Amino acid sequence: MTVARAIRERVPPLTAIPLPRAVDRRLLDQRWPVRELAAPPPGSGLAPVLGDAGAPVLGHAIDSMRFGLDFALHRYAKYGPVSWMGAFGQRIVVLAGPDATQAVLVNRDKAFSQEGWRVFIERFFHRGLMLLDFEEHHLHRRIMQEAFTRDKLAVYLRQAAPVLRAGVSAWGGDRRLRLYWLLKRLTLDVASRVFMDMPPGADAEALNRAFVGTVRAATALVRVPVPGGRWAAGLHGRRVLERYFTEKLPSKRRSGGADLFSALCHARGDDGAEFTDDDVVNHMIFLMMAAHDTATITSSAVAYHLAKHPEWQERARAESLALGGDLPDLEALESLRTLDLVIKEALRLTAPVPSLPRMTVRDTEVLGHYLPAGTLCNVSPNTNHYSPDHWTNPHAFDPERFAEGRREDKSHRFAWMPFGGGAHKCIGMHFGTNEVKLLMHEMLRTYRWSVPEDYRLKWDYVSLPVPVDGLTVHLKRLR
Structure with a gap:
């Protein structure tokens, strides 16, 4: 045979x-x-x-x-x-x-390069950290690590907390809604505040359209800029993002802000190496996409499983309510053991990036x-x-x-x-995980949500996973 x-x-x-x-x-x-x-x-x-x-x-x-x-x-x-x-x-x-x-x-013999990513997304995420190889990647990652220390993470989460509390509270209650799109808008607001020190809502719709266009273009079957096609939308989105970050860059170079944009402008490696203006713009476009898309997917998956398994929702809610009414800091978030288990299982069942x-x-x-x-x-x-x-x-x-x-x-x-592995393991995985935990904490202390017993979430894999129906849930305010 x-x-x-x-x-x-x-x-x-x-x-x-x-x-x-x-x-x-x-x-x-x-x-x-x-x-x-x-x-x-x-x-x-x-x-x-x-x-x-x-x-x-x-x-x-x-x-x-x-x-x-x-x-x-x-x-x-x-x-x-x-x-x-x-x-x-x-x-x-x-x-x-x-x-x-x-x-x-x-990759011990360095036989595998990131050129595989470049085949799909080079035109839209040019020279983002994930697209760099070998020594150049190591250099950029070493500089960028300065923006992802535990102290910086604690600052970022303090900035994210009031945005998430206000955003979640504004959803209202006792109604059915498509949760994915609310989460996507909210995680973009967080990325705007934490990464750019930009107030929620400012330029959000234009940026969101640009990011959606660039992400979906990666799997376009027609890979030429036909008007109305996904490839053309991706190229347009890239131009919008380049223009936006380039215009903001001079003020970030001058400032000493606590946002990620400022941190990248002033980051230095051990040998004094720093990013060029083009480097900063390229990294910001990639990091903004990665931060809010993966956080949206993960929080959607967590919310779905908590709706399907109310006993886990109640167990997680008890831990969140036990923290009291203050905005939680990094140490408080790390005490939420049930959410930690649920988030890890949600990441297993739905990897935010299903192909490398x-x-x-x-x-x-x-x-x-x-x-x-x-x-x-x-x-x-x-x-x-x-x-x-x-x-x-x-x-x-x-x-x-x-x-x-x-x-x-x-x-x-x-x-x-869920965060990859090896030299290119996600540099922002701790921020992303704690952002999702913070978001779910605010949902748990504000609402109880459910889905019909026979409901099964179906994911659209055209690019990164997206709930086909937007994740329809019934949301009820606790008080």
């Missing part, structure tokens, strides 16, 4: 994948010819990477965006941790599971499979987060899996990786 035939015969049944429409089931279960990515060098002892191209031109791009997690898990079950697929007019090697992830993100692209800069191997230089790769955190080898009943909501005594996240270094 050939390897290709063996793979075809071990395709998993789709009974575990919730596809009510027959057309969806047929799309995901479509069989394509299995082929090698490239022949390994003679005598290397390496195996070829197997996979399939999918539909002409589009490949599996539509499947990946439409089915998200289900598509990733189906491919992993079919091909294993190293495979390739066609998408966006090219071949992409998918590296899934903790072991494959570790080989790529630890890379490019091979030289011939290399992963788990004994040959990858030639110039191969576009994608690491899949979602697959790791649902691995039955590392998680008990991985599809279940079970925050206690992160509690001391279990710590399933310690089963492998890359079993839980």
Whole structure:
């Protein structure tokens, strides 16, 4: 029996994948010819990477965006941790599971570069920290770290707290609403205040449209600026953001403010190195996007699971109410143990960044499979987060899996990786986690919220995950 035939015969049944429409089931279960990515060098002892191209031109791009997690898990079950697929007019090697992830993100031989990200978002997030490589990345990260010390984090959270309290309180109560969009506006207000010392609401709509345009452009199927298309909207959004931050930069250079924008303008490395004006603008565009988009996704996921599991909502609320009415500081937030467990589980079930692209800069191997230089790769955190080898009943909501005594996240270094890993692990992960905790604290002390028992949140994976219906909840004010 050939390897290709063996793979075809071990395709998993789709009974575990919730596809009510027959057309969806047929799309995901479509069989394509299995082929090698490239022949390994003679005598290397390496195996070829197997996979399939999918539909002409589009490949599996539509499947990946439409089915998200289900598509990733189906491919992993079919091909294993190293495979390739066609998408966006090219071949992409998918590296899934903790072991494959570790080989790529630890990157001991520096065979994997951030060029993979640049393929998708270079035009919109030019020279953001995540797009830099090797020594240049190390230099920029070392300078930027000055803006993310624990002391700075405490200041940022003190600035965010009144914005979140006022914003959450203004929602009203005893009504149904699409929570995702309220959270997105609120996290942008926080980013504006903390990162730029800008009052909530100022220029918010224009900035929000610009960020949405740049993020969604990354997965545009038509990658030319056709009027009305996502690529054109992304390019327009980038111009808006460049103009905005460039205009603000001179005053930030002159000021000694406590906001992140000012901190980047004045940050110095150990050797005295500092950012140029272009560096500051590029980093601000990337950090503003990353801060408010990932915080919105995570807080939406947390709110959903607390609505579906009211016993956890009440447990978390008791801890928040026990803090009293003062705005919590960093130490108070760290005492909210239940929220900590729930946030970690929400991040496991819905990774805010579900794919981490890379490019091979030289011939290399992963788990004994040959990858030639110039191969576009994608690491899949979602697959790791649902691995039955590392998680008990991985599809279940079970925050206690992160509690001391279990710590399933310690089963492998890359079993839980919502913030990435290796040299490019998210520099703002502590701020982001505490911002979500602060936001949920304010919701818990102000409202009780619920969803119908049969409600299931569906995520749109066109770019970063977004609730298809905006996360419709019933919100009731406590007092």
